[in-house]
Amino acid sequence: MAISILKRKNKKQKQSASARSWAISMTLIALGIWAFFTYLFDKTPDAVQSWFQVWLPPSTINESLVWVICALGLNIVVGYAGLLDLGFVAFWAFGGYAAGWFMSGFFNQVNIHFGSMSAKTIPGIHLSFWLVMIIAALIAGFFGIIIGAPTLRLKSDYLALVTLGFGEIIPQVFTNGENIGGFNLSNGTKGISPVDAIGIFGKRLGPFDLGWKFLIYFFLAACMVFVSLRIRGGRLGRAWLAIREDELAASMMGVPLMRTKLTAYAVGAFSGGIGGAVYATHVNGIFAERFNFSISIILLAMVVLGGMGNVWGVIIGALLMAWINATGLPAIGDTFNNTFHTSINFPSYNFLLFGGILVLMMLFKRDGLLPEARIKMISHENDDETSNTGGH
Amino acid sequence: MSSILSAEHITVEFGGLVAVNDVSFDIPEKGIVSLIGPNGAGKTTFFNILTGLYKPTSGHVMYDGQEITALVPHKIAAAGVARTFQNIRLFGSMTAEENVMVAMHSHLKASLATTILGLPSQRREEKAAHEEARSLLEFVGIGKTATEFARNLSYGDQRRLEVARALALRPKVLLLDEPTAGMNPQESAVFVDFVHRIRDEKGISILLIEHDMAVVMKVSERITVLDRGEKIAEGTPAEIKSNPRVIEAYLGKGVGAGH
Ligand SMILES: Nc1ncnc2c1ncn2[C@@H]1O[C@H](COP(=O)(O)OP(=O)(O)OP(=O)(O)O)[C@@H](O)[C@H]1O
Ligand SMILES: [Mg+2]
Numbered sequence: 014m015a016i017s018i019l020k021r022k023n024k025k026q027k028q029s030a031s032a033r034s035w036a037i038s039m040t041l042i043a044l045g046i047w048a049f050f051t052y053l054f055d056k057t058p059d060a061v062q063s064w065f066q067v068w069l070p071p072s073t074i075n076e077s078l079v080w081v082i083c084a085l086g087l088n089i090v091v092g093y094a095g096l097l098d099l100g101f102v103a104f105w106a107f108g109g110y111a112a113g114w115f116m117s118g119f120f121n122q123v124n125i126h127f128g129s130m131s132a133k134t135i136p137g138i139h140l141s142f143w144l145v146m147i148i149a150a151l152i153a154g155f156f157g158i159i160i161g162a163p164t165l166r167l168k169s170d171y172l173a174l175v176t177l178g179f180g181e182i183i184p185q186v187f188t189n190g191e192n193i194g195g196f197n198l199s200n201g202t203k204g205i206s207p208v209d210a211i212g213i214f215g216k217r218l219g220p221f222d223l224g225w226k227f228l229i230y231f232f233l234a235a236c237m238v239f240v241s242l243r244i245r246g247g248r249l250g251r252a253w254l255a256i257r258e259d260e261l262a263a264s265m266m267g268v269p270l271m272r273t274k275l276t277a278y279a280v281g282a283f284s285g286g287i288g289g290a291v292y293a294t295h296v297n298g299i300f301a302e303r304f305n306f307s308i309s310i311i312l313l314a315m316v317v318l319g320g321m322g323n324v325w326g327v328i329i330g331a332l333l334m335a336w337i338n339a340t341g342l343p344a345i346g347d348t349f350n351n352t353f354h355t356s357i358n359f360p361s362y363n364f365l366l367f368g369g370i371l372v373l374m375m376l377f378k379r380d381g382l383l384p385e386a387r388i389k390m391i392s393h394e395n396d397d398e399t400s401n402t403g404g405h
Numbered sequence: 406m407s408s409i410l411s412a413e414h415i416t417v418e419f420g421g422l423v424a425v426n427d428v429s430f431d432i433p434e435k436g437i438v439s440l441i442g443p444n445g446a447g448k449t450t451f452f453n454i455l456t457g458l459y460k461p462t463s464g465h466v467m468y469d470g471q472e473i474t475a476l477v478p479h480k481i482a483a484a485g486v487a488r489t490f491q492n493i494r495l496f497g498s499m500t501a502e503e504n505v506m507v508a509m510h511s512h513l514k515a516s517l518a519t520t521i522l523g524l525p526s527q528r529r530e531e532k533a534a535h536e537e538a539r540s541l542l543e544f545v546g547i548g549k550t551a552t553e554f555a556r557n558l559s560y561g562d563q564r565r566l567e568v569a570r571a572l573a574l575r576p577k578v579l580l581l582d583e584p585t586a587g588m589n590p591q592e593s594a595v596f597v598d599f600v601h602r603i604r605d606e607k608g609i610s611i612l613l614i615e616h617d618m619a620v621v622m623k624v625s626e627r628i629t630v631l632d633r634g635e636k637i638a639e640g641t642p643a644e645i646k647s648n649p650r651v652i653e654a655y656l657g658k659g660v661g662a663g664h
Contacts, residue, residue, distance in 0.1 A: 240521050247520035247531065248506075248513045251499070255507040258496035265456060265490075267482040267511035267574055276517065 032242060035325050036235075043231045046074065051224040067344050069336075071223040072295075077335030078230035079292045084315040084331035085237040085324065086284025091313065092322035093250060094277035095257030096165070097173040100180020102308040103160075104153040104282045106187055108289020111149035113205035113299040115140045131209045131217075142211040142294060149290035150283045156183075157282025158275060165274045177309075184304035199301065206298025220297050233291060234328075237284060241324045244280070253277050254322070307364040311338060314367045317374045320381025330381070334370075338363055409434045409610045410455065410486065410578045415464035417450055417634075424450045425461075426634040432578060432610050437600060439613045439621050441645075442631035443654060448614045449491055451631070452580050455612075456488050457481040469577065483511035487576035489567040491583045491614070497556035501547065501566050504555050505538040508573035541569040545599075560587050572607065579603065582614045593617055597624045622646065630654065 050071050054062065065071075083105060090098045113119055116129065118137035126133050128141025140148070164175040191201030199205070210217040211229060218225045244250045252273045255263040264270050293299050311334060319330030346359025374381070408431035417425040425447040432438055440448050453459040455466055457478040466474045473481050487508075496504050513534060519527040542548045545565040550558055555566060564584060571579055581600075585593045597620055603609055615621045621628060622642040630638040630645060632654040638645055645651055 243521050243523065244517070247527070248510060248515040249517060249520060251503055251507050252510050254499055254503075255496045258498060259494050261458070262490065262494040262496065263507065264478045265458070265482055265488060266508040266570060267479050268507065269477075269479045280517070 036238070039328075040235070043227075047224055047227055047231075050074075050227070067347075068340065070340060071227070073336060073339040075223055075227050075230055075295055076339050077332050078227070078234050079288055079295055080312070080315065080335035080338075081234045081328055081331040082230070082237050082291060083285055083288035084312050084319075084327050085234070085241050086281045086288060087312045088316045088319075088322065088324065088327045089241065089244070089253075089284065090277050090281035091316050092320075092327065093245065093257065094253040094274055095169075095321075096274060096277060097169055098176045098278075098281065099173050099309055099313065100176035100178070100183075101281070101285055101312050102304050102306065103180045103183035104157060104285025105289040105292065105308060106184050106304040107153040107156055108149040108286035108291075109293045109299045109304065110187060110199060110205075110289075111152050111286065112142075112145055112208050112290040112293035113199070114138060115145045115148060116142060116209040116293075117205055117207065119200065119205045129209055129212060139209055142209070142290075146287055146290045150286040153286025153289065154279050154283035157279045157285075161275050161278035161282075165271060165278060177306075180306060180309050184301065187304065188301040199299075202301055204298055204300035206300070208293050208298055211294050218294075226295070230291060230295075233287065237287075238324055238328070245322075245324070249273070249276065257322075307367070310364065310371065311335075311367045314371045314374070317371055317379075318382055323381065326381050334367065337366070342366070407434050408432055409469060410612075411467045412451070412455065413465045413467065415451065415454055415461045415466070417447070417454060417459060418462045423634050425454070425631075427464075428631065428634075428636045430629055430636070432612050433626075435604060435608060435610055436626050437604055437611045437613070437624055438627045438629065439615055439625040440629050440631060441615060441618075441621055445633070446631040447634040448631055449582055452488060452582055452614065455580060456486055479511070482508075482574055485574065485577040486580070487571035487574040487578070488580040489564070489571050489582055489584060491586070493560075493563050493567060495555035495563055495566060495570070498554055500552050501542060501555055501558065501569075502535070502538045502551040504566055505541050505570050505573045506534055508570045509534050509537070512575065538569075538573065541572050542566075544572070545569040561592060564588070568603075572603070572609075576609060578610045578612065580612045580614075583616060584613065585615065585617050585620055590619075593620050596620065600624050 054065070083101070086104075087098065087101050090096050090101075115138050117139075118135055120138050121136040123138060124136045125138045125140075127139070128144055129139035131139045160175070160179050164172055167175065187199040188202060190199035191197055191203075210219050210222075211226065212218070213225065213229065216222075216225065218229075245254075252263065252268045255266065255268055256270060256273060260270060263273075296303075315331040315334050316327050317330075318334065319326035319328065342359050342363055346357060349359070350356055410432040412428065412430045415425055415428050415430075416423065428447075428451065430440075430451075440451065442448055450459065454461050454464075457473065457476055457480070461474065464474070465472055468481070468484065468486060473484065473486075476484075496507060499507070513530055515527045515530055539548065539551055542551055545568050547558070547562050547565050547569070550562055550566070555563065558566060564587070568579075568581070568584070585596050588596065600611060600613070601624070604611055613621070613624065615624075625642055628638075628640065628642055628645045629636060630648075630651050632650075637650045637654060638648045640648070
């Protein structure tokens with residue numbers, strides 16, 4: 014008890030100071046990574062280069078930033094507002110297809126160019142990436158509201174079920190969307206590729222401009238962090254947390270439950286749309302089979318592992334798990350197979366792994382591996398508090 | 406005396422059980438009144454009706470001249486009917502200050518956009534809200550706990566925080582459900598003065614559910630007694646003390662006229 018009282022002192026100061034130092038150190042690390050890969054990487058010995066290609070390729074670093082963006086979006090829904098969403102992949106898909114529709118040659122019946130750097134003669138709709146990102150977010154946000162409005166009235170278990178179904182249906186629609194009443198919505202299993210390069214400062218970022226893309230993705234992830242923290246500290250964030258903590262008490266304190274939950278859901282969907290569009294630029298295309306349930310589960314595991322509602326924890330959870338998913342599992346698998354002369358397909362167990370992590374976390378460490386200091390404190394004090402109240 | 410909140414012929418049924426049976430009841434403007442009765446009498450259920458959590462099987466609730474029977478809870482709260490809970494319901498992993506600020510939701514104007522952009526108007530509002538929250542915490546006597554997590558507060562402080570949070574709604578009526586539960590006799594005595602301060606300094610009308618007869622008799626201007634969902638008596642503390650039906654209802658519970 015005495016120790017925890019000491020720890021509690023100056024908490025407020027420490028929190029804002031730590032937020033700033035986190036932000037600064039993250040930025041410095043990002044710039045360091047960027048400088049390393051842009052300027053130093055080619056000059057390093059071959060052994061170092063091949064080590065990186067196996068254990069930490071630049072494309073994995075970029076991809077993990079995409080995961081961070083989406084995980085922070087889901088964190089608003091699950092971590093802040095406490096709404097269990099098992100179908101977040103749907104918003105990712107909407108965002109991805111928005112990029113496919115509006116920044117590629119897919120709709121080759123028309124020839125619309127706006128702010129894009131692709132040649133004016135190429136047919137299709139070619140809008141600026143930045144504009145497409147906003148459109149993607151709006152489409153996803155719109156569907157978030159459409160699906161959220163009727164279901165957020167339900168009890169949380171039902172909400173989980175409905176979102177689960179939604180996350181299955183939407184990708185199916187895209188997978189089978191080659192011929193919807195004669196209209197090709199999604200190009201079916203063939204997918205849409207390539208999508209246009211991102212244009213910035215008069216430069217086109219092709220598939221190999223990983224360094225520049227890294228900076229853009231980092232910037233977008235940083236925006237998500239900023240927005241998450243800002244909202245958390247304000248009127249809406251407080252209402253979300255209150256709903257997570259005690260919905261009934263929140264409504265008795267004047268918080269409109271439906272509208273507040275719907276806002277959380279829509280903001281989450283909005284971010285998922287951005288993440289989807291960014292992902293499309295990362296893989297230079299949209300492929301229906303990638304939008305599956307495991308994405309929803311991995312994102313959820315990132316949020317839970319990082320400590321629900323704790324932005325910095327979620328970032329670390331997302332980076333870690335994105336790395337395991339893209340590189341760690343295959344690389345460890347290869348090493349394992351080579352050493353023991355086996356031929357186990359490790360990446361195919363990713364779903365099992367992340368599902369397992371999720372279950373274990375929920376059973377044994379609900380506050381995440383990296384809970385906010387305060388959350389940790391609470392969950393430990395809670396033990397002796399429950400025995401205290403009995404005495405009253 | 407005009408009443409700020411009145412319940413007219415309220416009946417509540419849960420399946421076959423009649424939890425509240427045709428109870429009418431007034432909270433006079435700037436009055437302090439109490440609702441008492443044995444366990445299971447229907448007191449908390451009655452609170453839940455007044456705050457819109459349950460809808461009555463029949464009857465009406467009037468507040469400030471308007472019917473609020475059908476309103477959703479958050480609208481009733483925002484209109485100025487605040488409450489505390491018999492079994493404390495704070496937002497455990499939020500700070501004391503944040504708990505209070507949640508209840509300011511309906512007064513604050515910040516939108517998603519102004520919050521993200523951090524516009525000056527939003528900052529000013531937020532700063533004022535912080536100050537109001539601090540002064541409410543001071544008012545209930547737990548100013549030092551502002552940055553502590555509600556879950557870590559002592560039991561008595563949690564009860565006080567519930568009151569501060571309710572006051573943040575800037576209510577006209579405050580409903581307190583067994584506020585002295587778990588307090589020792591000294592704390593309860595202090596509490597009587599505290600209730601008077603809320604009424605006198607903030608001009609709020611107060612309805613208490615209370616088991617501690619010493620507190621009830623000292624603090625209440627009028628008392629209503631429920632037993633098994635029925636209103637069995639109503640009157641001043643002196644009248645209630647000597648009412649045979651009340652004594653009968655409480656017999657065997659060791660709380661009678663002599664208390
Ligand atoms: N949601 C509900 N569903 C079914 N029955 C309920 C519900 N809420 C209350 N009751 C029943 O209504 C009756 C009145 O309960 P209530 O909680 O209002 O009593 P109370 O006077 O507050 O008692 P106490 O002094 O123990 O707090 C009880 O029999 C209780 O079991
Ligand atoms: Mg009760």
